[in-house]
Amino acid sequence: MTNLGGSKMSQHKQIRIALNNCGVIDPENIKEYIARDGYLALGKCLTEMKPEDIIREIKDSGLRGRGGGGFPAGLKWEIAAKNQADQKYVVCNADEGDPGAFMDRSILEGDPHAVLEAMAICGYSMGATKGLIYIRAEYPLAIERLKIAIEQAREFGLLGKNLFGTDFEFDIEIRYGAGAFVCGEETALIHSMEGLRGEPTIKPPYPAESGYFGKPTNVNNVETYANVPIILRKGANWFNKIGTEKSKGTKVFALAGKIKNVGLVEVPMGTTLREVIYEIGGGIENDKKFKAVQTGGPSGGCLTEKHLDTPIDFDNLVQAGSMMGSGGMIVMDEDNCMVSVAKFYLEFTVEESCGKCSPCRIGNKRLYELLDRITQGKGEMEDLKRLRNMSNVIKDTSLCGLGQTSPNPVLSTLDNFYDEYVAHVVDKKCIAGQCKDLMTYFVIEENCVGCTACARVCPVGAITGEKKEVHYINPEICIKCGACEERCKFDAIIVK
Amino acid sequence: MTKIKTLADLERIKNEMRSDKDLNGSQDNSENAVRIKVGMGTSGIASGARDVMDFLTEALEKRNIEAVVSQTGDMGYSYAEPTIEVRKPGQKPVVFGYVDVKKADLIIEKYIKLGEEVEGIIPVNYQTIDD
Numbered sequence A: 001m002t003n004l005g006g007s008k009m010s011q012h013k014q015i016r017i018a019l020n021n022c023g024v025i026d027p028e029n030i031k032e033y034i035a036r037d038g039y040l041a042l043g044k045c046l047t048e049m050k051p052e053d054i055i056r057e058i059k060d061s062g063l064r065g066r067g068g069g070g071f072p073a074g075l076k077w078e079i080a081a082k083n084q085a086d087q088k089y090v091v092c093n094a095d096e097g098d099p100g101a102f103m104d105r106s107i108l109e110g111d112p113h114a115v116l117e118a119m120a121i122c123g124y125s126m127g128a129t130k131g132l133i134y135i136r137a138e139y140p141l142a143i144e145r146l147k148i149a150i151e152q153a154r155e156f157g158l159l160g161k162n163l164f165g166t167d168f169e170f171d172i173e174i175r176y177g178a179g180a181f182v183c184g185e186e187t188a189l190i191h192s193m194e195g196l197r198g199e200p201t202i203k204p205p206y207p208a209e210s211g212y213f214g215k216p217t218n219v220n221n222v223e224t225y226a227n228v229p230i231i232l233r234k235g236a237n238w239f240n241k242i243g244t245e246k247s248k249g250t251k252v253f254a255l256a257g258k259i260k261n262v263g264l265v266e267v268p269m270g271t272t273l274r275e276v277i278y279e280i281g282g283g284i285e286n287d288k289k290f291k292a293v294q295t296g297g298p299s300g301g302c303l304t305e306k307h308l309d310t311p312i313d314f315d316n317l318v319q320a321g322s323m324m325g326s327g328g329m330i331v332m333d334e335d336n337c338m339v340s341v342a343k344f345y346l347e348f349t350v351e352e353s354c355g356k357c358s359p360c361r362i363g364n365k366r367l368y369e370l371l372d373r374i375t376q377g378k379g380e381m382e383d384l385k386r387l388r389n390m391s392n393v394i395k396d397t398s399l400c401g402l403g404q405t406s407p408n409p410v411l412s413t414l415d416n417f418y419d420e421y422v423a424h425v426v427d428k429k430c431i432a433g434q435c436k437d438l439m440t441y442f443v444i445e446e447n448c449v450g451c452t453a454c455a456r457v458c459p460v461g462a463i464t465g466e467k468k469e470v471h472y473i474n475p476e477i478c479i480k481c482g483a484c485e486e487r488c489k490f491d492a493i494i495v496k
Numbered sequence B: 001m002t003k004i005k006t007l008a009d010l011e012r013i014k015n016e017m018r019s020d021k022d023l024n025g026s027q028d029n030s031e032n033a034v035r036i037k038v039g040m041g042t043s044g045i046a047s048g049a050r051d052v053m054d055f056l057t058e059a060l061e062k063r064n065i066e067a068v069v070s071q072t073g074d075m076g077y078s079y080a081e082p083t084i085e086v087r088k089p090g091q092k093p094v095v096f097g098y099v100d101v102k103k104a105d106l107i108i109e110k111y112i113k114l115g116e117e118v119e120g121i122i123p124v125n126y127q128t129i130d131d
């Protein structure tokens, strides 16, 4: 057999920490998790460590929240620990609303116990006995596996009372979300669990002070938790050697778009976009030209060629005009129109805005309308200024993170692809050939043999020409359906 | 099931599960079994992993090959789903992509029975926490 790996590990670009068990163990068998040192960290914490030691270890590890914001996890735990109350809560945010993202789903489907174990550890360190997992109802398999995992953990005495023979108790319940993007925002998430409308409220107070039913509540993302047992098993000093100065460990990304190897990757912080896209992702599909990479979902931005050698970490991505986000990474090629990309994200935001505050509710709608106009060839140069001004107002005046970040896709495309906007507005051209209204269908005279096939499929009779003679498309009549282009066997019809 | 009360209890289950660390805790610790894991995350199942798993379980039994077929989560190779990992006794595990029932049959007949190469191998491209 050929070399199948195993020996030359050091040259690999990926390190699987959060995905350590994912695709390795049977997620429905707790014993397989235990066989890979599962629940060892919880056992050690409960029998050998004080809560403050655990918090120090998490702080020393440098672990930052993987749900988008990048807040230091240890610090958050410490605040929740210091706030005294008769009841406190540990919440896992499994809302995962970014379009195209499936990192958290994969972790829950592949390694549910890691999240349960981490939540129990968090509970012990902050003095909480109740855990809640907020997951979207559209994740039936993840929910099923979580239920099985919780059941098995209870059976084995790893959730419930007197864990590891101590007087610490901890149990976990699942709460279901209807899949609204804004419910991933932690205050909205908490309100949704309380049975209220899933709308954000102003912070402070932060959940760590006043969260679920006003009690101190620690909210972390699925992937953040998945790192915890391993950090405690291997030590903060093992973990903080991986990554960059201010971003430790790894990040899981869901690679998608025009890339060969679509899938899940987990890379050390500091890996460059180029390494992820070309070395791990295999490069651009059909050997087309790379154009942009979108990170951070609807809150993020589009980065270009000049950012490819940027080492990925929380701060660098923000500096480059995007953000880490939860891990969606969508690669775009020359056929993607960047105005349309911005429009796509704004359409999503308009749909998902909870409507509580007007800058987000009305402003994003206006942004969308402007973008729509531009893609129809009806834009003016003045619109580009309007886009930028309005974006800045929405950012500054929205109540929650959704509105505060929603103009990012517009701003980053304006910054990096201004020419493309101008082409839409001034030349009424879409270079990528994506904006239907700006395209024209032509017959290339040299290629046309006059077979008449195109004229016969044209639904509006836009094509004329005698048999065996060059055909002609009347742009006034053509509705740009593309049928003729598809039908022509001689590559005589093109669209520009 | 008696509840786990101590670290020693945990250790006991762990040892029960893996006489060999690399077996990843399959309950059947026979040295001679071929071990197959089928990637059954949402994207694997959507691409037909369940049919592949059913086929493998049935075919290996019918063809008298000692094997343990189990499910696992997403291996990360969405572009090549369904994916399976095959570990022949005493050998390194090999991950195959694009495994439909036909390919699974080929893997049994060529790779498992004869040790011949079958197309679609996905090389290991990551480090683990133990490396």
Ligand SMILES: Cc1cc2nc3c(=O)[nH]c(=O)nc-3n(C[C@H](O)[C@H](O)[C@H](O)COP(=O)(O)O)c2cc1C
Pocket: A064, A065, A066, A067, A068, A069, A070, A071, A093, A094, A095, A096, A097, A098, A181, A182, A183, A184, A185, A186, A187, A219, A220, A221, A222, A224, A225, A326, A400, A401, A402
């Ligand atoms: C509009 C919006 C959507 C969000 N969606 C998610 C989400 O789906 N999952 C998540 O973990 N965090 C999401 N967050 C971030 C959470 O508010 C919160 O910061 C996070 O769950 C904290 O966990 P972490 O520190 O472990 O990242 C969202 C924030 C905003 C503003």
Ligand code: SF4
Pocket: A182, A199, A200, A352, A353, A354, A355, A356, A357, A358, A360, A361, A398, A399, A400, A401, A402, A403, A404
């Ligand atoms: S910014 Fe948008 S999503 Fe957030 S509270 Fe205001 S309207 Fe709701």
Ligand code: SF4
Pocket: A443, A447, A448, A449, A450, A451, A452, A453, A454, A455, A470, A471, A487, A488, A489, A490, A491, A492, A493
């Ligand atoms: S189908 Fe193509 S070759 Fe035939 S008449 Fe139309 S353009 Fe010409």
Ligand code: SF4
Pocket: A441, A457, A458, A459, A460, A461, A462, A463, A473, A477, A478, A479, A480, A481, A482, A483, A484, A485
């Ligand atoms: S694009 Fe459609 S409408 Fe236009 S000429 Fe071709 S077939 Fe006719």
